[in-house]
Amino acid sequence: MVTSKPSFLARVTAPAPRTVALSIADFADELADLPSDAFDSDDQTPAKNLGGPIQITSSPPRVAAAAAPKPNLAPPRGGLVQKTLFGGTVVPMGPATQANKRHAWPLATQREPPTHHKLNEEATRTWIYPTNLGTTRDYQFNIVSRGLFHNLLVALPTGLGKTFIAATIMLNWFRWTESAQIVFVAPTKPLVAQQVDACFNIVGIPRSQTVMLTGETSPGLRAEEWKTKRVFFMTPQTIINDLKTGLCDPKRIVLVVVDEAHRATGNYAYVEVIKFVRRFNTSFRVLALTATPGSDVPAVQQVIDGLDISRCEIRTETSLDIRQYVHSRDIDVIKFDYSEEQQIIMELAGNAIRPVLLKLASQNAYWNKDPMKLTAFGCTEARRKWFATDAGRKAPQPVKGMVNSIFVVLGSLGHSISMLRFHGITPFYNGMVEFRNKVDQGELKGKYGAQIRDDENFTKMMNMMLTWTRNPEFLGHPKLEHLRTVVLNHFLDAEEKAAAPGGQPSSTKIMIFAAYRDSAEEIVRVLNRNQPMIRPHVFVGQADSKNSEGMNQKRQLEVIKEFKEGKYNTLVATSIGEEGLDIGEVDLIVCYDASASPIRMLQRMGRTGRKRKGNIVLLLMNEKEVPDFEKAKDNYEKMQGMIASGKDFTFHDDRSPRILPKETQPAVDKRVVEIPVENSQAALPEPKKGRGRAPKAPPKKFHMPDNVRTGFVAAGRMDDEDAEELAPRGKSKAKKATAASVKKMFRQPPGIEAVSIPSLDDVYLNKVCERELERKYKQIQDTSDRAPTVGLPRLDRFSSSFPGPTKYIAHGRALLAASNLMKRLGGITDDVVQGFKDNFHQSDL
Structure with a gap:
């Protein structure tokens, strides 16, 4: 229920004439995407009657005597309290009216090149929102309408319909394109199977056009499916392998749906898939689904960058538009605190490990002297940092060996110590038995593992835990x-x-x-x-x-x-x-x-x-x-x-094309989708191998981006439009080179002016130039007024201008090293030479 506050009833009851004249449609357009309880009359009043009618009144609330048609009143220009999706109050950034608000979406007016996918013009007039589940949830409808035209990151709590959103967007792109392919990727096969069920039984994508491919499917079968099917349910490792081997044509992909998108960081397969497809295809949509995109700003930005995200739709359990669908x-x-048994075992284990740990502390290699705080990751990091310090680099080899050996032994104990502290004595005992066996069998080399194993505290601890774990009623x-x-x-x-x-x-x-x-x-x-x-x-x-x-x-x-x-x-x-x-x-x-x-x-x-x-x-x-x-x-x-x-993140609107022509504005069609009879089969749509042998894997194929030159071309003819005329194709013979074609090969590249070759008279020194050379460079004056003659300079030795500038090919590493050596040799003075002589001894040789 939305009402205006009593403190400004006078303003609402007597609106200015211009306010009455405002178009109702303007307000309807602006408020269309807001949830039904986006405005409330009191900060402390909980949202009620979600989805009910919105009442805007200028008088105190009263019971209606009879149902009467409601007049179309424009919303008041001020005085409403706007709520965020998280229940907080929006801080006004300007005037309280939304009447003049206009969205300036990036690239909204920019023309993009037409897509290479073949579109179904009849189907693109509408987009279908299935109502097979009965109720229509506003947040799902809004997210779907945005995900059709933007690379969208959807963050919804578990169980609130991310699968339905993905299936609906997949259905519409399946309708809009005639031969383009749609790929759904999830990290595990159970997650993939879950999406298959939604696409079959909720939105009705035909089973005959879908297939589920995993690493267990042979490459030959996968190659056949890529030729005939349009909707694929896969694990990310499988699709990246098919892209690299050429089984999958990246130019045919129009939609990639990524489940558990928070994994898309670093070099995870999700990121590789998007990068690979982007090299060949700029006209495809990305839909990313997750419960939480990341634990910090850099992690979320990695997901946005890795998946080329341009919009983000996020909800929590307290968001106003999903609160009614979340149960408390x-x-x-x-x-808990440690039990008496745990304290006894921790004391005995600490006494057995502490002497070895103190050896690390004496080398400043590990700062914590409490053995019960050891972790495998902590030992690995401490070892890496110590060897990177001056103390670690300059330490004698025996000390380096000791430190490395101790870190290996303590690292093998770190996991078991964590099990003792947080999970129980029985898992810790199993870990200690494994440690003792490794020492006995020589897998843990060095004396420090044996020192811990032979310690009397370790022996007492193992005997005590053996007695306890044999008791079936012991919990630990x-x-x-x-x-x-x-x-x-x-x-x-x-x-x-x-x-x-x-x-x-x-x-x-x-x-x-x-x-x-x-x-x-x-x-x-x-x-x-x-x-x-x-x-x-x-x-x-x-x-x-x-x-x-x-x-x-x-x-x-x-x-x-x-x-x-x-x-x-x-x-x-x-x-x-x-x-x-x-x-x-x-x-x-x-x-x-x-x-x-x-x-x-x-x-x-x-x-x-x-x-x-x-x-x-x-x-x-x-x-x-x-x-x-x-x-x-x-x-x-x-x-x-x-x-x-969204203010802390950089989104990629330039990598999110609309794909559909700007003139195409699909209208929503909410209806029950008819489920094909073929979708009633219970088995997953995995390709089945016939009675004979599985098809042989096809040879590796390299897909090329559009508008690139293929075949073999001579380097001198890279800029020729007809450069492929002489390139051999298959077993056919190459065309015989003619005088004209050879002349073409050696012509200068376009855009570069050829310099005319000067005559010899212009290059050689004339008499005037020779006298000038002798006067400036060959004769010098000294105090005795004599003019000794010096030789011509050797431009190839000890010159500051060596190596000279280049235009097309950079200097190699060996040439630069030789140049630096010559410069250092040229900088040797008599004082340096005398210093070498004074400090030289025959024993140095």
Whole structure:
């Protein structure tokens, strides 16, 4: 509800005549993109009745006696409080009116060259917004309308429809072009499969025109699919390989959709794909999807630069236009201190490691003398910095060897120490057993690993942990005990609600996040004791570890399906479960550890609260994890505001062509899209190998940009329009060179004036020039009035002008080195020579 404030009712009731005459359409155009509650009457009043009618009145509120047609009144020129998407009040930057506001979009009036893609003129008259899901969400509609014509970065919290937005934009570019190709890339196969389902069952892209390609598909099959299909669902490594080998023609691509776009930094495959396509094709659209673009300004700018982003659309859970679609989430932070068992083990381990650590401190190579603060990354960085200092460079070789050997040993212990502090004694014991085996087998060379292994404190610690871990009831960390209690209570409460009169059978699910696989497997071991009430399963990546096997992408999809169906009700995941996966509705999220990254923190917490109220439990250690969590939370809130303002970032409007002609203005067509019958197949659209052998991979093909010369051309004919006439093509014979063609080869390049060759008389010295040379350069006067004669200068030795200037070809490195040597030799004086003689001894030879 929007009303004007009572303090300026008089101004609204008696508007000036010119205000009445203003066009209503002007205001409608200006307010079209604003959410329905963008204006509020009071800073402290929460937004209500989202999506309801907007009432603008100049009198106190009263109940309407009967429904009457509302007059078309122009909005008041002032007095409304404008809200930002994050709930704050907008600071007015000028007059309070929007009547004269005009947007000056970059490149809005600039003519761009026509696209090389073949467009369907009939289809480009409209753009389709599917209503198959029922309700139309304003923020999704607005984002889609912008993403069709701009390289857009979309930052939406998990579960708010990024997949639908991508599918809708893909559908319209599929309609608008006749043969252009669309590529969706995601870092894992489960994420790719998730987008396939949306394109098939929501927007109705025909299955016969789509295919899912991964590294498991043979190059021969991929080459055939690139020739016949138009919509591709891929991992980034697969498409960059196909681009480099020529299987994919970059000039045919019209849309690239990038999921989990926050990865697009440095040399990640996302960045390579966009750069590669840009070399051959300037007429393509980029849509980037993520929950949080980055943790700081440089990281977000890297994403913008790597993906050629020209616009940014960002929302948070508190944004006014999505607040009605986000359910509340209760966050419970539980803080822990070390248990008595942990303190005992930390003391024994510290006593065993400290003598070796002090050797590093004596060389000023490591500043922290507490063994329990060791980390693998810290050791690697400290070693690199020490060897870069003067002390490290000038140290004797035995000292360098000692320092390097100690850093290797301590680095191998860093991960296990972190496991002891934040994850439990059992994972630490497994790490120490592995360390002892490496020392015994000689994998850790040097005496310092053996010194730690043979220390009496190490032996006592290992015997103590062996006794504890053999006890099946031993937990090893206060977090584990509390975790089991939280999970049990959640399922017991759900069963009580289901048993109550009118209650529904419980389908509640829990997801637990842990940073390391060892920790996740320990959690599953502890929770398995309470089966069948708790039915846990681990969810990890593809890589194998020494103690367990990884999960390939097929197995990951199976586990997600079984979790949705209720075979498992608790999923214990590492970082593989944090990004974008649709795992169904989860009622409880337990974060077993804290992440200092706001991206990972948000991805974890976004797993719940999608369709109903959710709960989040954070298990944090007071020493380090509590400050990390507070830092991540503050950093996330700060970055969201900075990204929304956009003033700290440089966007690339020049790399975001409209593609459609400027005269083409598609009108929206909101309707239910008919889903083709072929899309009802449950299997993923992966190419299937026939009965015979898989097709052979085609030879590598080099795609060339438009308007470039191909074939072999002589260097002297690079500027000839008919330079390819004499170039051999295939097995055909080259044309025989004629006198005219040879003369053409050696003509000067266009734009460069040839200098005429002077005659010999102009070059040789005449009598006057010879006398002038003798007077200026060959004779000098001394104190005895004699005029000794000197020889002509040697211009090729010890000259400051050597080497001379060049026009087309730069001097080589060897020539410059020789020139510098001559200049130094020319600078030797008699005093320098005498100094060499005085200090020279035969023993120096």
